[in-house]
Amino acid sequence: MAGKRGNQTVGECLAGIFNQKLIPRILDLAKIRMQTKVSELNEKQLQVLACKCKKIVLAICDTNGFENAQVCAGGVRTDEINPVTMESRFVKGLYLVGELLDADGICGGYNLQWAWATGYLAGQAAASKTI
Ligand SMILES: Cc1cc2nc3c(=O)[nH]c(=O)nc-3n(C[C@H](O)[C@H](O)[C@H](O)COP(=O)(O)OP(=O)(O)OC[C@H]3O[C@@H](n4cnc5c(N)ncnc54)[C@H](O)[C@@H]3O)c2cc1C
Structure with missing residues (x-):
């Protein structure tokens, strides 16, 4: 160096x-x-x-506060969702994706990827339903 x-x-x-x-x-x-x-x-x-x-060892003493938060923990449990269609197992015709689900990742694109991938599945499944 x-x-x-x-x-x-x-x-x-x-x-x-x-x-x-x-x-x-x-x-x-x-x-x-x-x-x-x-x-x-x-x-x-x-x-x-x-x-x-x-x-280097640093003690984390605080977070940046809600206004700087990037992702929410909590939400609808993933085992309540059909993972192929993202449809609720309890409410037919209700699709849950992204931040609505109890899934969160560290910074690095995982949350966006999750939102896009689940949104894609839900969109495909909802669009293929006959009304
Ligand atoms: C500052 C910041 C930086 C981030 N950086 C990253 C990153 O670098 N990498 C990463 O992977 N993730 C990042 N994230 C997280 C990522 O952006 C989210 O996880 C992702 O956008 C979630 O997508 P979503 O569609 O579930 O929700 P959202 O993107 O929150 O979309 C929900 C949409 O619904 C709309 N809405 C809400 N209520 C209603 C209503 N009643 N009627 C109609 N519309 C409504 C909102 O206006 C919004 O447009 C960041 C988040 C923030 C806040």
Whole structure:
């Protein structure tokens, strides 16, 4: 890392590897300034930095609040739904998809994928019903 990225600041060097908000905290713990060039770090500092990167332990003390929430937990239980059609097992003609169901994933596209995939199944099934 130090050889190829010597011209970058330590902050730039860690960008993309860690979340931007985490970098100042890691550098605080390693007692290295964000603007220090990688080539200016001595062997000891590099070792301390590598150690902090690998072993950082952070206590989560709060969440970002409801206005920043990205997905809801809870909803209709998935075993109450026909997984092929997304139709309720209890109310015929009622299709439940996406956030309405008790399924939630971590950030990374899983919730959108869930919404699209279940919506597709429900749409296909509902459209194929004869009225
Ligand atoms: C800020 C934010 C960021 C997110 N980022 C990601 C991400 O990066 N990756 C990921 O996978 N997921 C992400 N999600 C979650 C993802 O967007 C949702 O899980 C997904 O959109 C759920 O789709 P849905 O169709 O079930 O519900 P929604 O997208 O909430 O759609 C429900 C729709 O119903 C409408 N509606 C509500 N009530 C009524 C009514 N009475 N009559 C008519 N219409 C009504 C609403 O206006 C809305 O358009 C994010 C969510 C938020 C809020």
